[in-house]
Amino acid sequence: MTQTPTARPITVGLDGSPESVAAAEWAAREAQCRHAPLRLVHAWMLPAPTARTAQAPEMRKLWAQEALDAAKARLADRYPKVPVSAELVPRTAVEGLVGHGASSQMLVLGSHGRGAVAGYLLGSVGLQVLGCSTSPVVMVRGGSGERTGPEGGEVVVGVQDPPESAAPIEFAFATAAARGTGVRAVRALAPPVFTHGPQPRTRPGQAASAGDEDARDEERRLLAEAVELWREKYPDVPVTEQIEHGRPADALLAAASRAGLVVVGRHSHRSPVAPRLGHVTQALLHHAACPVAVVPHD
Known part of the structure; x- marks a missing residue:
């Protein structure tokens, strides 16, 4: 070597x-x-x-x-x-x-x-x-049973809207390429927020509405676009694109339970009165079993 x-x-x-x-x-x-x-x-x-x-x-x-x-x-x-x-x-x-x-x-x-x-x-x-x-x-973090080495599993990356997600995705692919493992790109589809009035209930087994399917298709498109460049740059890195319903923190924590590393982004420029780290990053730092990489971006 x-x-x-x-x-x-x-x-x-x-x-x-x-x-x-x-x-x-x-x-x-x-x-x-x-x-x-x-x-x-x-x-x-x-x-x-x-x-x-x-x-x-x-x-x-x-x-x-x-x-x-x-x-x-x-x-x-x-x-x-x-x-x-x-x-x-x-x-x-x-x-x-x-x-x-x-x-x-x-x-x-x-x-x-x-x-x-x-x-x-x-x-x-x-x-x-x-x-x-x-x-x-x-x-x-140290501790018994914690996967702290490259052999621990795939690299999970949380995908935001472009172009904010470019730096974290590139870091995830470069890391996976060096380790000889794969990338799992995760994007969360947040549930709609209703402010008032009765909401329709979805029965067990009931098909998703056309609006739900349209939203999921749009999220799939955004996720595919976000990783397309890095798929081409790192053709030997296996990629899994994953759309999850729910909060981003929950989706990434679930994926991180099987990962060797989880990668998230952080805005480089924030207002002096704004928090430095978002709630998703805070949740991963406190609860993820694997190491957490925080990648700054513009």
């Missing part, structure tokens, strides 16, 4: 927690699939309010360097064909991770980390990185 000379690295944030170790293992396997280098990063500086009550900066820096060195040695031994580097970053977690992620294929973080040094991948920091990153961010 030969490394692609121009391949950008896959960057993983380490904080010493079991979750960040699981993220590093996942990232190493992904780097091996993509013939890419792996970069381990620890941003060791703490925000001013926290730093005043934490251990001395020299001790934090020493501990972080030891954790990086140990992780680098372990991964280099387990994945000898993957070039592994480690970098101690004198910045706060959000600044360091977002900055290094910008030059990476993806940024990989452990979810729900509780590290020995303030657990900087826990909670608000992880959400800030997800909301600010200009590159795809993959959240990986």
Whole structure:
């Protein structure tokens, strides 16, 4: 297996927690699939309010360097064909991770980390990185029985209306091509919202109305159009197009239960007062058993 000379690295944030170790293992396997280098990063500086009550900066820096060195040695031994580097970053977690992620294929973080040094991948920091990153961010949770490797199954991607869905779909196809697996493109057909008046009931076994069939046909057309370009670009990737009635979050969570990775999009430009992550992404981050990739798009 030969490394692609121009391949950008896959960057993983380490904080010493079991979750960040699981993220590093996942990232190493992904780097091996993509013939890419792996970069381990620890941003060791703490925000001013926290730093005043934490251990001395020299001790934090020493501990972080030891954790990086140990992780680098372990991964280099387990994945000898993957070039592994480690970098101690004198910045706060959000600044360091977002900055290094910008030059990476993806940024990989452990979810729900509780590290020995303030657990900087826990909670608000992880959400800030997800909301600010200009590159795809993959959240990986550790735990028994969790599928955290490329061997876990197909890549599920939630398909929005074009052109918003292009970046997440491309990421899903590229990932599936590297792993030698398939893509399941899922689009949810939300039920109609009635504001007043009695609604007709559908009896068991009753055929769908012409309006329902028209809506489903339109959704099938939109889904087929959304993946058409990537089918042509990645002809060896099997594709399943799936239309589901109901909420997008429910449809993606159901599909993710059998997946190795689930991919969703995030608008890069939002109002300062708007939430950074939508409710579908929030639901997947909290409830999906497999890793979740959040891909920014315009």
